[in-house]
Amino acid sequence: MSTTDSRGGAPGEVPGPPNTPDELDKPRSDAPPPAGGGEPPADGPGGAGGPGDAQGPDGPADPAQDPAPHRRRRLSAWAEMPVLIGIALILAMLVKAFLVQAFYIPSGSMEETLRVGDRVLVDKVSYRFGDIDRGDIVVFNGVDSFTPEVTYDEPSNPVSKAVRAVGSAIGIAPPDERDFIKRVIGLPGDRVACCDSQRRVTVNGVPLEEEDYLFPGDDPSDQPFDVTVPEGRLWVLGDHRNASADSRAHQGEPGGGFVPIDKVIGKAFVVVWPFGHWRTLGTPETFEQAEIDNRATGQGADLGR
Numbered sequence: 001m002s003t004t005d006s007r008g009g010a011p012g013e014v015p016g017p018p019n020t021p022d023e024l025d026k027p028r029s030d031a032p033p034p035a036g037g038g039e040p041p042a043d044g045p046g047g048a049g050g051p052g053d054a055q056g057p058d059g060p061a062d063p064a065q066d067p068a069p070h071r072r073r074r075l076s077a078w079a080e081m082p083v084l085i086g087i088a089l090i091l092a093m094l095v096k097a098f099l100v101q102a103f104y105i106p107s108g109s110m111e112e113t114l115r116v117g118d119r120v121l122v123d124k125v126s127y128r129f130g131d132i133d134r135g136d137i138v139v140f141n142g143v144d145s146f147t148p149e150v151t152y153d154e155p156s157n158p159v160s161k162a163v164r165a166v167g168s169a170i171g172i173a174p175p176d177e178r179d180f181i182k183r184v185i186g187l188p189g190d191r192v193a194c195c196d197s198q199r200r201v202t203v204n205g206v207p208l209e210e211e212d213y214l215f216p217g218d219d220p221s222d223q224p225f226d227v228t229v230p231e232g233r234l235w236v237l238g239d240h241r242n243a244s245a246d247s248r249a250h251q252g253e254p255g256g257g258f259v260p261i262d263k264v265i266g267k268a269f270v271v272v273w274p275f276g277h278w279r280t281l282g283t284p285e286t287f288e289q290a291e292i293d294n295r296a297t298g299q300g301a302d303l304g305r
Contacts, residue, residue, distance in 0.1 A: 099125060101266065103139055103181065109238035109245070110181060111215050113137070113281070119273035120181075120281070124266040132234065132261065134203065135287035136184045137268040140236075140259050143178050146250055181268060182246050183213070186227070186235030188261075189296055193226040195219075201237075204295035209286045215240040223248055233258035 105118040114120065114137075122139050132138065186192035186203060193202050200207040201220045210220055218241045225248055229235050236259055238244025247257035271277050 101139075102272070103179070103268065105181065108243050109240050110137070110183070111240040111243070113183075113213050113239045114181065114268075114271065115277065117274075118271050118277055120268040121270050121272055122266040123269050126267055127264060132184055132187065132264065132267075133283055133287070134184055134187055134190075134292070135283035137181060137281050138184055138234075138236070139179060139181045139265040139268060141178055141263045141265060142180045142259070143263070144255060146178070146180055146245070146255075146259070179265070182236035182238055182244070182259075184234050185237050185247075186229040188229050188231045188233060190229045190235070190292075191227070192229065192235045194221040194224055203292050206289055206292045206295060210284070212284055212286075213239050215242070218242050221248060225251065227251075227257070230256075230258060232261050234261060234264070235259075 101122045101124060103120050103122050105114045105116055105120065108116050185201065185208075190203055191205070194200075196202050196207055198207070199219055201210065202208065208220070214220065221237075221241055227235060227247075235247045235257070237246045237248070247259070250257040268281050270281060271279050
């Protein structure tokens with residue numbers, strides 16, 4: 001005679017003991033797989049954000065969480081930095097040599113137009129294709145014609161020398177002691193004199209009205225002169241006449257106070273630093289007087305026209 005278990009067992013089967021709580025928690029081999037292809041729940045062991053997701057048997061499971069690539073990228077950036085700095089310096093040197101040079105103003109000889117510590121940009125291209133004009137502010141090398149207005153102690157440390165050379169090249173350190181910045185007053189063939197009956201500088205007998213750029217309170221010159229500019233030379237003055245060792249101060253020297261045109265580095269055309277001093281450097285109107293050229297007495301007096 002067969003018996004049937006009241007709990008729904010198959011006929012002829014001996015009912016077992018009821019399932020314990022521990023057994024209920026164990027997975028059954030005959031249970032259907034969970035939805036989602038057998039993946040464990042996201043909040044279970046090995047789910048997203050769980051311990052099982054951080055590490056695999058061979059290391060980090062997610063490369064995005066591996067800190068090593070970030071460290072390598074940082075190290076690579078630091079390794080590239082000297083190369084980038086070197087390229088920047090080479091480009092700066094090329095620009096300085098052929099196009100534009102930043103120039104640091106070391107003295108007050110051009111005040112109020114240019115003040116100590118100002119940085120100006122000097123155009124090195126214009127005079128290769130054009131001529132110098134009266135009234136231009138030019139930077140020139142004064143070797144064999146001018147003595148230094150400002151002297152500096154030469155660094156003894158090779159590193160300091162290199163830093164100073166780079167600083168001078170990009171205009172953040174004082175320039176070479178033989179580099180000067182002045183305003184062109186006379187071109188080759190011009191007769192430049194001071195002073196007329198109203199204490200004005202004259203060029204070819206035409207008086208210059210210099211109030212727009214002379215340092216306040218300065219006379220056009222505190223010493224008389226009357227010169228004719230030789231071929232290939234310039235006569236230059238500082239805007240702060242009482243504090244400028246310009247052509248007047250070098251008349252008794254071998255160059256006679258004249259600046260060789262081939263020693264001109266370029267034309268200063270803008271003040272770029274500090275920002276509060278920013279301004280362009282144009283030619284004052286007084287130098288545009290046609291009579292200056294009409295009265296020119298020598299060859300080359302119309303240079304730049």
